[in-house]
Amino acid sequence: MWEVPPKRVNIVGSPYFSTTRALEPNDLSAPAGGFTSTRFILVEPSHPGNVGAAARALKTMGFARLVLVAPRVPDVKNEPEAIAMASGADDVLASAHVVDTLADALVGVRWSVALTARMREFGPPQMPPRALAERAHEFVRHGDIALVFGNERTGLSNADVERCSALAHVPANPAYSSLNLAQAVQVLAYELRLAFQAPASTLAVVGTAGQSASSDEIEGMYAHLEEALVALDFLDPANPKKLMSRVRRLFARSGLEREEVNILRGIAKHILLQTKKD
Structure with missing residues (x-):
């Protein structure tokens, strides 16, 4: 059975902690x-x-x-x-x-x-x-x-x-x-x-490709990609419409692996570097 970790974090009403925080x-x-x-x-x-x-x-x-x-x-x-x-x-x-x-x-x-x-x-x-x-x-x-x-x-x-x-x-x-x-x-x-x-x-056999990316890794990728799209003037932050929602839907269908997330973040990084040079 899953037990409460020894740190006793995030327990409402706990005598040890009075507030909550993000889970590690x-x-x-x-x-x-x-x-x-x-x-x-x-x-x-x-x-x-x-x-x-x-x-x-x-x-x-x-x-x-x-x-x-x-x-x-x-x-x-x-x-x-x-x-x-x-x-x-x-x-x-x-x-x-x-x-x-x-x-x-x-x-x-x-x-x-x-x-x-x-x-x-x-x-x-x-x-x-x-x-x-x-x-x-x-x-x-x-x-x-x-x-x-x-x-x-x-x-x-x-x-x-x-x-x-x-x-x-x-x-x-x-x-x-x-x-x-x-x-x-x-x-x-x-x-x-x-x-x-x-x-x-x-049941369906699991693919043996790469390890799937975690939720926080994917969210970091979306933030990085959005920053790059704004730098390219492809995304107007004042009028974003549904662009990022559509991007999220596109990648959600694919089931991103950790290596793929790293590739996309690498692309975003180089876009930002190039736009700063320009």
């Missing part, structure tokens, strides 16, 4: 394997009961890595409603990490999926939960993956969606497709459990 890569490290390499991230959850119920949903499926991004109730893990709804999954609730931003929660993640109830004009490729789970089985061999769930009322922002590698939608009843946050967590945890327990022969 080792803060969320875990042994290899789908169940211990999967983070379930709740962005700005509003209701303590949903946080507790999500912890219970994870434990029933064999998962334990819960991350809370800026929960509306700061000490949510100690709320009576959260503890009651955890109903035996108190350990998962108590060991949840609390961070300030989604970027903090995704540090070290190799592949992330945004769960959304509505279609987006821009953003990463979309897939159903079962295909998501089978794809996830490929990435957990290389490092951590993450499933990202939005706020109960507004869901994920477009910026949060664009930060993820893929997009998923639960194909519920069109006449009433609203899933409770904890129910959505349960559905995805179940699909992942099936995929992680399936015989290797029934």
Whole structure:
């Protein structure tokens, strides 16, 4: 089971720390394997009961890595409603990490999926939960993956969606497709459990090319590339339109490897050097 790191960082209500900070890569490290390499991230959850119920949903499926991004109730893990709804999954609730931003929660993640109830004009490729789970089985061999769930009322922002590698939608009843946050967590945890327990022969074989780039490495590349495009006058920062959103979508479809990210950053670096000479 995933245990709280000895540093005891990011624990809301901890007697040792009163504030949160960005996670270091080792803060969320875990042994290899789908169940211990999967983070379930709740962005700005509003209701303590949903946080507790999500912890219970994870434990029933064999998962334990819960991350809370800026929960509306700061000490949510100690709320009576959260503890009651955890109903035996108190350990998962108590060991949840609390961070300030989604970027903090995704540090070290190799592949992330945004769960959304509505279609987006821009953003990463979309897939159903079962295909998501089978794809996830490929990435957990290389490092951590993450499933990202939005706020109960507004869901994920477009910026949060664009930060993820893929997009998923639960194909519920069109006449009433609203899933409770904890129910959505349960559905995805179940699909992942099936995929992680399936015989290797029934799943797609993982490519042996390079190591996939982490979320923070890719975000650094986007920032570097945007700077280069501005220097070339190709991107007007005062009127960016949807250029960077389209660029993100393009690269999200390809599944960037670390070496490819380094190549793109090298190109951006030389563009910036040339524009300074000119």
